[in-house]
Amino acid sequence: MIATVMISMMGIPMLRMNNMQSKWRVKIARSLVEIPHRKRDYFKIGFLSRRYAMFILPFITVLREGLEAVVFVAGAGITTQGSHASAYPLPVVVGLICGGLVGYLLYYGASKSSLQIFLILSTSILYLISAGLFSRGAWYFENYRFNLASGGDASEGGDGNGSYNIRKAVYHVNCCNPELDNGWDIFNALLGWQNTGYLSSMLCYNIYWLVLIIVLSLMIFEERRGHLPFAKNLQLKHLNPGYWIKNKKKQELTEEQKKQLFAKMENINFNEDGEINVQENYELPEQTTSHSSSQDVVADKQPPHVKTDSL
Template sequence: MTAQVFSLPVFLVVFRESLETVIIVSVLLAFLKQTLDGPAANKKVYKKLKRQVWLGTGLGFFICLAVGAGVISTFYTAGKNTWDSGELLYEGAFALVASIIITVVGAALLRIGKMQEKWRVKIAAAIEGPVVSHVSFSGRIKHYLEKYAMFILPFITVLREGVEAIIFVAGVSFSAPATAVPLPVVVGLLAGALVGYLLYKGGSTAKLQLFLIASTCLLYLVAAGLMSRAVWSFEAHAWSKAIGAGDAEELGSGPGSYDITKSVWHVNCCNPKTNGGSGWGVFNAILGWTNSATYGSVISYNLYWLFVIVGFITMRYQEVHGHWPLMKSKADTKTDASSQRSEQDSEAPAAAFGKTVAAENAVEMRG
């Protein structure tokens, strides 16, 4: 009886997909509230950024619905899962972008926690400032990305998770009666939203720095999983191409569903992608679990953490010493700041951090 109106796999898929989104959205919202909604707040900027977050979420959700409608109508007209062939590719690309954005945003969040007051002003300036028109194209792109990060991050996340959810739900709804789909979708979304709300509540009332640390840790765990999943998805895509369309999906988590020459471990259970993934889907969303790890996914996961660790140690070094490791200290850079800059850009541990260096030099030049 319950099976007729409530498909557990559909619920788990929707819940699992919305979970990742709500973590990001609620962390962003909680962050904005804490940073900008205080007594010394800049209400205008707070509202603007909050709107960006919601706009990104909403637009992503809307596009998902549109895509979903398209996919489902294609199912019933062409009777073929047109998205399926490229699904892993989309998933991989979205996961990669999301991972990078989270990484960059996460670093910013943590740093902001240390200099809350200054950054309030800073962010206000950022949001209200005009886009500088004469700088290089890539410069403008970067600028847009920064200016609208609060929009882009939830947008990309919702889009990725949503498209994934639609494909899964559509796949499941072939085997389950159509009546069993709507209720679990709604319940799944509500459950996800509830988790998000609790996160937000907890986040926006806790001590800012602790909240930021905790939420950033969570974000980085997600991002590491995403990085790993991006590589995994690309590999899985290549594999499903190699063995013929749709075959890998048919094989479930059994032999042949993965390329044995690239496998590090494979357990015939705990597949986060089949049957709604059960608990493993949640495990996958937060920690990047997979039942079928490849060299690529394991190495990328570890490299990601290595990169993060080195990155943060470097940042801390800069904070303590006032200059980056392996670089001249301030006094020296003054002499040849403009020629130094390009080198620093390339040597810096990450583009994001490198940019800070460049900006810093700009400050110095002014001095």
């Protein structure tokens, strides 16, 4: 269940990569322009995380994947009956070759084709895996209840009658068991396939896709109209409690402020010590609320029009 939520949340930014570029551009510009006034502020976690975000994120990702690979390879070798030490190099070498091949295709293929196509395909595969995980969770729960009632692990007794709860099963085939038949465990891991379809597992699978379609449809509507349906002053980010807890509304910039920020970033230079110097001619205006627009800012700066009577 937790993996399903994490994969679903991770896939949404991958689908909106083109729209996320503008947000990352603002974040990177602010990390370069906003220089602490005191030297001790350079060592604060907030400043370091903003300044070195493009290093910290890949570093943590590679470190996590490396630890995960060691744990899973070692765990598979220890728990597999009759395994030998000679079984370790094959999955490690194959994994390194596959990872290097994917990285090579991403690095050299992005210049010849659209990266958005790759992100859409990879995200679709992730969502198939996520839907399968959600369905498998419900299936294992039903299977656990049936095992408690029958007094044993019925799914390992075969594919015929008595291996499943017929009162809650929608379909059943006497083959293709991912726990007994070789090869079908791959479909079970990737797509959540089971030779017995319980009502709860099938409902979870369809509900997952229904919720995902609704969320993505709302995001598409918001990107085109600027608000959610039937609510002109409401956006999806406003439904996130963290938006109000962290008071992100005050940190939002108008279009005029973004132009000032980018103009300030273009005038960045470095001194002999490698420190950033920014020209003082470009200063960000005071923070305004998210409801104000650039036209309002320009209108406030114009002098009021005074109507005088002709002599």
